[in-house]
Amino acid sequence: MFNLSLRKTSIALAVCSLPLLSWADDSEKFASGYALALEKGCFECHSLGRTEVGPSFRAIARTYRFDSGARERLPYVIRGGSAGHWGERFVMWPQPRLNTEEVRELVDWVLSQ
Numbered sequence: 001m002f003n004l005s006l007r008k009t010s011i012a013l014a015v016c017s018l019p020l021l022s023w024a025d026d027s028e029k030f031a032s033g034y035a036l037a038l039e040k041g042c043f044e045c046h047s048l049g050r051t052e053v054g055p056s057f058r059a060i061a062r063t064y065r066f067d068s069g070a071r072e073r074l075p076y077v078i079r080g081g082s083a084g085h086w087g088e089r090f091v092m093w094p095q096p097r098l099n100t101e102e103v104r105e106l107v108d109w110v111l112s113q
Contacts, residue, residue: 026112033109040098042106048113055086061113070111075103 037043037057045053046060064070077085081094098106 029109029112033105033112036102036105037109040095040102040106045092054090054092057110058113061111065111071107074107074110075100078103078106 037046047056049056049058051059064074077092078095079098081092083091085092095103
């Protein structure tokens, strides 16, 4: 009986710890994306939750999260700049110094907000 109880407890602990592993991975991805956005100057115009010079990262995520073509289009918007996506007020300057990998990481990070 003791072996069966120990085995059930071990299985239950293993199953319960799976969300923690996923959370740690998400936390690392958030920190990596945040650090890249900070390093590349994205926070000079954007913030996580409120509109500054440009729209917040969360507003961008809400707008594009379920857009199936957004992951392909947004790198061009970031690197080439944009105007009119968020009304007349917002103009995003081109960011040509970002390489393809950095832009993809930033797009994934923004859409995960």
